[in-house]
Amino acid sequence: MRDRIETDRLILRPLEISDAPAFYHHCLDGSVARNTARIPDPYPLLAAELYILSVRASAGRKANYVYAISDRHSNALLGASGVFKRNVDATDWEIGYWVGPDAKGRGIATEAAGGLIRAATADLVPQRITAGHFEDNPASGRVLEKLGFTYTGCTTRLFCMGRLAYATSLDMALKV
Numbered sequence: 001m002r003d004r005i006e007t008d009r010l011i012l013r014p015l016e017i018s019d020a021p022a023f024y025h026h027c028l029d030g031s032v033a034r035n036t037a038r039i040p041d042p043y044p045l046l047a048a049e050l051y052i053l054s055v056r057a058s059a060g061r062k063a064n065y066v067y068a069i070s071d072r073h074s075n076a077l078l079g080a081s082g083v084f085k086r087n088v089d090a091t092d093w094e095i096g097y098w099v100g101p102d103a104k105g106r107g108i109a110t111e112a113a114g115g116l117i118r119a120a121t122a123d124l125v126p127q128r129i130t131a132g133h134f135e136d137n138p139a140s141g142r143v144l145e146k147l148g149f150t151y152t153g154c155t156t157r158l159f160c161m162g163r164l165a166y167a168t169s170l171d172m173a174l175k176v
């Protein structure tokens with residue numbers, strides 16, 4: 001999978017340790033943690049640093065490609081997006097994404113995930129790309145619908161570290 005993905009307004013690039021303060025800032029209000037599975041709340045700066053180091057250290061597994069979403073002009077970190085296999089035997093690739101509260105409502109998540117999907121389709125040649133969103137997060141479902149995903153009718157119970165509780169994720173898929 002390529003290192004760099006460009007869209008009209010964005011550059012998706014590897015996360016750097018210098019992104020940790022901005023990453024931490026975006027996670028302060030808890031909305032990223034509540035709507036993703038593996039980000040605890042609170043999320044201290046050290047957690048952001050460790051996450052970035054672990055993503056970089058495990059890049060050689062070639063099963064989890066995480067990108068910083070950065071503004072093409074200011075280079076500011078707006079969020080993150082990645083494509084990964086849920087387990088080693090999985091045939092599907094799954095995508096995930098988040099943007100910080102300040103970047104919401106401008107089409108950033110859709111543009112970033114769209115760029116990621118185009119690159120993943122070319123580089124990983126998946127038969128299907130999957131994604132999901134918690135049932136109380138319809139904005140993420142809308143992002144996926146705009147990208148051509150449809151609901152599979154299945155759900156997954158995921159433990160959400162930001163809620164300290166299980167929550168139901170609605171499964172979606174994109175045939176590529």
Ligand SMILES: CC(C)(COP(=O)(O)OP(=O)(O)OC[C@H]1O[C@@H](n2cnc3c(N)ncnc32)[C@H](O)[C@@H]1OP(=O)(O)O)[C@@H](O)C(=O)NCCC(=O)NCCS
Pocket residue numbers: 031032033035036097098099100103104105106107108109110111132133134137138139140142143
């Ligand atoms: C959900 C999230 C990814 C959306 O990011 P974004 O950059 O604002 O998304 P976009 O602007 O590309 O698109 C959002 C769409 O949802 C719609 N939307 C917003 N709130 C909504 C709601 N409560 N119900 C239904 N649709 C909603 C918007 O109107 C827009 O659709 P439109 O273009 O047809 O008007 C972002 O808020 C986020 O990162 N949240 C926290 C983490 C998260 O939820 N990650 C996804 C995990 S599955």
